[in-house]
Amino acid sequence: MPRILLAECKQEISSFNPIIGDYDNFTINRGPELLAYHQDKETELGGALHVFATDPEIETVPIYGARAPSAGPLAQKDFDRIAAELLDAIKPHVEGADAVFFAMHGAMGCTEELDPEGYLLQELRKLTGAQIPIVITQDLHGILTARMLEHTNGLAIYHTYPHVDFADTGRRAAELLLKVLNGAEPVVARVRVPALVRGDELITASGVYGESIRYAQALEQQPGILAAGMMIGNPFTDVPELCSQAVVVADGDEDVARSEALQMAADFWSRREKMQPALIDIEDAVARASDYDGPVIFTDAADAPSSGATGDSNALVAALRDGGYRGKVLAPLVDAPAVYMAHDAGLGATIPVVLGGSLDSRFPPLDLEVEVVQLGDGEYPSESWGTPEHAGHTAVLQCDNLTIVCVSRSVRFIDRSVFIAHDLDAKDYDLIVVKSPHCQWQFFDEWADANLNIDAPGSTSANLPTLGHSACQRPMYPLDPDVAFEPHAEIFA
Ligand SMILES: [Zn+2]
Numbered sequence: 001m002p003r004i005l006l007a008e009c010k011q012e013i014s015s016f017n018p019i020i021g022d023y024d025n026f027t028i029n030r031g032p033e034l035l036a037y038h039q040d041k042e043t044e045l046g047g048a049l050h051v052f053a054t055d056p057e058i059e060t061v062p063i064y065g066a067r068a069p070s071a072g073p074l075a076q077k078d079f080d081r082i083a084a085e086l087l088d089a090i091k092p093h094v095e096g097a098d099a100v101f102f103a104m105h106g107a108m109g110c111t112e113e114l115d116p117e118g119y120l121l122q123e124l125r126k127l128t129g130a131q132i133p134i135v136i137t138q139d140l141h142g143i144l145t146a147r148m149l150e151h152t153n154g155l156a157i158y159h160t161y162p163h164v165d166f167a168d169t170g171r172r173a174a175e176l177l178l179k180v181l182n183g184a185e186p187v188v189a190r191v192r193v194p195a196l197v198r199g200d201e202l203i204t205a206s207g208v209y210g211e212s213i214r215y216a217q218a219l220e221q222q223p224g225i226l227a228a229g230m231m232i233g234n235p236f237t238d239v240p241e242l243c244s245q246a247v248v249v250a251d252g253d254e255d256v257a258r259s260e261a262l263q264m265a266a267d268f269w270s271r272r273e274k275m276q277p278a279l280i281d282i283e284d285a286v287a288r289a290s291d292y293d294g295p296v297i298f299t300d301a302a303d304a305p306s307s308g309a310t311g312d313s314n315a316l317v318a319a320l321r322d323g324g325y326r327g328k329v330l331a332p333l334v335d336a337p338a339v340y341m342a343h344d345a346g347l348g349a350t351i352p353v354v355l356g357g358s359l360d361s362r363f364p365p366l367d368l369e370v371e372v373v374q375l376g377d378g379e380y381p382s383e384s385w386g387t388p389e390h391a392g393h394t395a396v397l398q399c400d401n402l403t404i405v406c407v408s409r410s411v412r413f414i415d416r417s418v419f420i421a422h423d424l425d426a427k428d429y430d431l432i433v434v435k436s437p438h439c440q441w442q443f444f445d446e447w448a449d450a451n452l453n454i455d456a457p458g459s460t461s462a463n464l465p466t467l468g469h470s471a472c473q474r475p476m477y478p479l480d481p482d483v484a485f486e487p488h489a490e491i492f493a
């Protein structure tokens with residue numbers, strides 16, 4: 001009767017976000033709470049639980065989970081607390097356990113430890129010893145490290161962007177784990193590619209990155225291959241092993257793992273130039289905005305909280321104002337001080353506010369006189385997943401043609417959730433600011449006349465060379481000129 005311990009630790013950070021993250025950002029699930037959180041959910045553990053439930057002989061033991069929205073680097077002491085809680089929770093259950101299933105993102109980063117997941121796996125391995133297999137899941141934006149692989153027996157990696165295969169990745173990892181318990185001998189080959197990529201070609205259903213993904217998926221259908229994936233890393237998590245990497249897990253066959261990983265890496269490298277964003281200068285975008293009859297989207301990927309940015313950039317609103325744009329503008333903004341001022345003043349009040357830049361000093365605050373047209377509690381469902389969003393108190397502020405939806409906590413702005421929560425229909429506006437790495441077709445592009453990807457300042461700018469990477473390996477395309485790729489497969493068995 002196999003006993004499988006379940007754990008989770010997931011966050012993605014931007015090293016360029018100046019706000020240090022803390023323990024309070026995390027949802028912590030202990031023991032049975034972990035099952036309650038994930039059972040029948042579209043999550044990695046949710047998908048794994050379905051697999052494990054098909055065999056009544058399997059006993060799952062939920063241990064500990066910590067998950068947080070994307071943010072700036074995690075304070076070291078707060079990571080130490082999470083690591084200690086997780087390891088302390090696992091310790092009493094190691095005796096008699098047969099395997100560990102560990103859902104991880106892969107793009108965590110702390111103020112000191114730059115490979116938190118590697119640390120967790122290394123310390124977990126000290127508890128379990130070499131005999132108990134540890135299988136993990138990874139976001140394709142994860143940064144898999146040598147230390148992680150040294151202490152892992154296998155992994156499954158997301159195959160979709162935008163991500164719609166959390167549960168499927170959990171299913172694949174769980175099936176891999178069961179094969180290991182039945183005698184499979186995973187050999188992991190990884191090839192690091194010195195390239196960072198961004199832009200619409202990363203949308204796996206339509207973009208060129210999808211070709212790498214489909215190759216990996218085809219590999220996974222082959223006998224003898226346990227898993228495969230093409231990871232692109234989160235380009236904003238500036239840590240030593242940040243890069244793109246081809247990963248193949250074979251059953252005992254080092255040669256096939258190596259040759260397939262090398263092939264995937266070479267194919268990916270050959271497509272790197274296509275996987276760079278086409279960005280439009282802010283002033284040019286403002287000048288063009290009036291040319292369209294229907295709604296125009298300004299995609300501000302540089303300030304996407306879902307990628308780890310603060311969400312308090314006023315750069316596009318300021319440029320539209322300075323440029324004399326007269327259409328109706330709808331824009332989200334993380335701005336706790338403005339929200340509290342609005343709540344203090346009350347509905348219908350007209351107040352002076354300094355808008356934006358309350359977190360990231362690269363955005364000079366904008367002096368505006370605004371009318372408080374709505375106040376809210378920030379509790380609303382995500383349009384994408386139906387899961388609860390916690391935006392803190394909110395306020396909708398009106399200034400001439402600008403409608404600014406302010407929240408007091410960083411939340412994802414990848415869809416229309418925050419607008420719908422305030423009964424605002426994005427289609428009623430001439431120009432909508434979307435703080436997301438990509439504007440998703442079904443939420444915006446389907447009905448908009450144009451979507452301009454703006455080259456704006458921000459801690460998750462797709463203009464990667466402007467960010468100032470200092471920790472990742474160099475040279476790195478496109479941060480440096482004349483980057484050479486010398487393929488080399490590292491083997492972990
Ligand atoms: Zn991701």
